[in-house]
Amino acid sequence: MSKSRKISRIQQDNIIQINKKKCIGCTGCAFTCAERTGISVLKAVDNGKRTVDPKQGTFGGSGCIYCGQCTLICPTTAINVRNDVALVKEALNSGKYLIATAAPALKATLGEEFNLPIGTNVAGKIAPSAKKLGFQHVFDTDFGADMTVLEEGTELIKRISSQENLPMFTSCCPAWVRYAELFHPEILKNISTSKSPQQMMGASIKTYFADTYNVLPSNIFTLSIKPCTAKKYEAKRDEMGRDGYRDIDVVLTVREYAELLKEKGIDITAIPDEKSDSFMGDYTGAAVIFGSSGGVMQATLRTVTYYLKGDVSKIESIEFNTIEGYHDIKESTVNLGGQEKKVAIVSGLSEIDKFLKSDKWKEYVFIEVMACLGGCINGGGTPRIQKKSEINEKLCIACGTCIENCPVGAIEYNVRGRAENNKEKCVGCTLCSKICRANAIKMIYYDKATGKSLDENYIKLRSDVLKDIDKSSEIRISDKNENLQNMYKNYMGDPDGEKAQKLLHTTYQDKSAELSVNTTRNKKKN
Known part of the structure; x- marks a missing residue:
């Protein structure tokens, strides 16, 4: 190349x-x-x-x-998404020190690419599959999630104490951060300066790991395997590297990683389970749930409550209720340091503009935002779900709109003069369900492994994998991660301290000027 x-x-x-x-x-x-x-x-x-x-x-x-x-x-x-598999293949033959790090969501999604049912836990397949490719070390980005909790939690406590720049928004979703930089730069001071788990892992690998193992950072190749396409953008941000090297060299989505494994003849269902390397691989249950909407909130509140000597068990029973006037934004009240504080979760960005233009968001101290509905387990790089349209003949008004617009000719009139879908021809593009004025068409999701329609939402099935891992974990508070404690004690110093600020925190910029003139959103603002 x-x-x-x-x-x-x-x-x-x-x-x-x-x-x-x-x-x-x-x-x-x-x-x-x-x-x-x-x-x-x-x-x-x-x-x-x-x-x-x-x-x-x-x-x-x-x-x-x-x-x-x-x-x-x-x-x-x-x-x-841009395919970067070729760049990883080059690295495999480069002679560099190869390190892979995989997001929590892979545990609940990678199996689908190998014909395993949705909701299958493949946590033990990630490390051995990467090592078969030739990676010397494989770490779980969950370790970086625990790191993020310590940094973000400490930052939140400081902000509450000083009553400055509240509420604090989470920063682990790069699509959300870019959204804020483009469309609502006025809130950038409210976004946590803590880097995402991906970038904390990259920075730590090329400093803490490099110094410990006496390897030049420039000679390390870091692969990040993620459910998120925006992570490719995040890894190339100017702030995400130092001294002429990037913290994360290449990001592969779940789909790309599966493509690479298959090309190399590696079937995850045929290899024995193996844990990731422990040096920067051990993680808590709190870290695992980062992959699901609400997980960052739950994980951070556990540690913040622990720091403030509160009852962590009560965090487990927090109930979030939908905010009136919104579908995908929920709120709750928690006790932090003896005071009742409101927190909120935003799942998907469809309502975020309305939320930020109101004064509602100012009522909270901490707000988690995930750009993808359901969180990382439904990220743009996760396995595609098979869909077919289903037509309710009783609601069909025989207008012919779906028939005229179906791009593959899958819909025709039946003998009763109503629209009928040929599922053999249907490609699941969803167009018919979008344009049906009578709401007679809905999309049915299928599990490719079983061929059966899904009784449960596929997002829930994936999310349950992560929640079950959390529930069965012996350690569920990020601050109790022993390997992480060693890193801070021997190298990083205090969370949100001088060295942590340099390596694990970042800044944001007003990027609204990057938008071309007369974009749809600019028209709406005028």
Whole structure:
């Protein structure tokens, strides 16, 4: 691969790519972007063939936050995340010291790429599969999640004590951080300065690990395996490296990692379980639930309550209730240091603009935000779920809209003059369900491993894997992670201290000027 080709591969604005030859013009990606982010980056175009383009010519200029939800919905993979498998293959032959780190969500999602039922725990398959590829060390990013809890929890206590820059928003979701930088830079001072678990792992590997094992940071190649497409963007941010090297060299999504394993003939179902390396791999139950919406909140509150000598058991029973006027934003009240404080969870960004434009958000001290509905376990790089449309004949008004617009001709009139879907032809693009004015069409999700329709939401099935691991863990408070305690004692110093600030914290910038003129959101503001 030429040098110029390498450079083009890591440009931020080609993280999401469109293959017009594969596009069937269903516009499911555009619908999904508008519904799930409220940004509406894509528009339908017809130049002899119906397809989609970014509204302002580029994804970056159109306000894309690289969440990748559009790639999950596309039935033909015409819109997809940039594939960086070739860069990892180069690294495998580079002679560098190879280290892989895997997100909590992999435990609940990687198995689906190997025909295991949704909700299968494959925690023991990640380390051995990476070592078969040639990685010398494999760590769980869960260790970085515990690290994030210590840093973020300490930061929250300091902010509450000083009554400055409250509420504090979580910072572990790069799509959310980019959203704030683009569309609501006025709240950047409210976002935690703590880096995400991915970036804390990268920084620690190339400092703490490098110093301990006497390896030059520049000679270490760090692969991060993630359910998130925006992590590719985050890893290349200017702040995420030092001394001429990046903390994380390459990010692969769950789908890309599975692709690499299959290409190398590695079947995770055929290898014995193995734990990740313990030096930076041990983690608590609190770290595992980072992969699910509400997990960061729960994990952080456990440690904050522990620091403040409160009753941690009461954190386990916190109930979050939907805020009036919202569907995906919930709130609760917790006792922190003897005082009742309100906290909130935002799952998906469809309502975040409304939330931030109101004064409602100012009522809280701590707000978790995940750009993807359900959290990382439903990230843009997770396995795609098979879908088919189902038509309720009783509700069908025989208008013919779905028949006329189905891009694959899967819907026809039946003998009773009502629309009927041919499931053999249906590709699950969701267009018919979006445009049906009578709400007669809904999407049915299927487990590819079993071929059966899902009685439970696939997000819940994945989330339950992480919650079960947490419940069965002996240690469930991040501060009690012994290996993490050793790192702080021997290298990092105090959480949110001088060295931690240098390596584990970051800054944000007002990036609203990056938006091209006359974007949809700018029009809404005027």
